[in-house]
Amino acid sequence: MTPTPEPDPVDPAPYPLIARGKVRSLYDLGDSTMAMVASDRISAFDIVLDTLVPDKGAVLTQLSLWWFDQLADLAPNHVVSRQLPPGAPADWADRTMVVRRLEMVGVECVARGYLTGSGIRSYRESTTLCGIALPPGLTESSRLAEPLFTPTTKAGVGDHDEPMTFAEVVEAVGGPLAEQLRELTLAVYDRAATIAAERGILLADTKIEVGRDPDGTLVLADELLTPDSSRFWPADGYGPGRVQPSYDKQFVRDWLTSPASGWDRASGQAPPPLPDEVVRRTRARYLEAFQRLTGVPWETARARSRADTATPEVPDVSI
Ligand code: Q0T
Secondary structure, three states: OOOOOOOOOOOOOOOOEEEEOOOEEEEEEEOOEEEEEEOOOOEEOOEEOOOOOOOHHHHHHHHHHHHHHHOOOOOOEOEEEOOOOOOOOHHHOOOEEEEEOOEEOOEEEEEEEEOOOHHHHHHHHHOEEOOEEOOOOOOOOOEEEEEEEOOEEOOOOOOOOOEOOHHHHHHHHOHHHHHHHHHHHHHHHHHHHHHHHHOOEEEEEEEEEEEEOOOOOEEEEOOOOOOOOEEEEEOOOOOOOOOOOOOOOHHHHHHHOOHHHOOOHHHOOOOOOOOHHHHHHHHHHHHHHHHHHHOOOHHHHHHHHHHHHOOOOOOOOOO
8 A cells, every 4th residue: 555645744844834743743824823734644652653554644633623523512622724725735635724823731631531551550559540549449441430630741752741630730720720621621521432432432531732812711722532642442342451452553553562573662673664454454443433433434524625625716707
């Protein structure tokens, strides 16, 4: 399978680059707006791989936009337009949103409904999570009695986010904002978990990025409720006491840790390129997650996105 071209960096860069994350980039469009462009890059074990997954950036962008619509009554979001900005490269189609520039909140806002990843590690060490005491007897993938706000610091590139207690969030941003962040994060989790459950998917946890507009209103930013920011588990086959298969990355992880890859995670070496078969199956999982959640097949959604975002024809008024 031929990977789609890298969306960024584009040479020559059409707009000034503001920020580059592992898989998304932000470009300055002026007037306090930015283009957020999602690449087809994929990470596994916290490493960005050399192999691209065709359409991943577009699928995750369209999924974020769908979630922003689903949650529009809970909070405003940073999306200004789905139109490609003038002069944008053709391969930005479907993977780009125009967003407003906000003052970002310096806390990673996480909600968890199940205990996994750093959550179960913290529980095993201290029976607590972000300073919250948990009952005994919980295990890997246990459902929590109620979803928890488990904020972390925003680490720099290469560093790991550290859990914060609620008191630490209060120290960092003040009591009123800390309360608002907890309330919004849990409201987003509750709504999304309900929608996902109706479609046979468990939302184990999610991380949201929150900004504030000039009057202080909280605004949902970045991507929302994608497999890169959240853990989605197939509901059938769920059971506590074991690690659940990842909806999207399981084929990648399985192959990288199998003898076939020849890669040793502990070696510090870059992982080898993924075989076409692993790329194809991983791409199919992203498309399946998109269709299961939104109810719309990916090809249909892409056709609609193209129709909605195409540069309008200038009417021909000449005689
Ligand atoms: C941001 C102001 O690194 C990041 O993104 C990489 C693409 C995270 N990040 C977000 C912002 C946003 C957003 N989203 C916004 N609406 N306004 N800053 C900056 N970095």
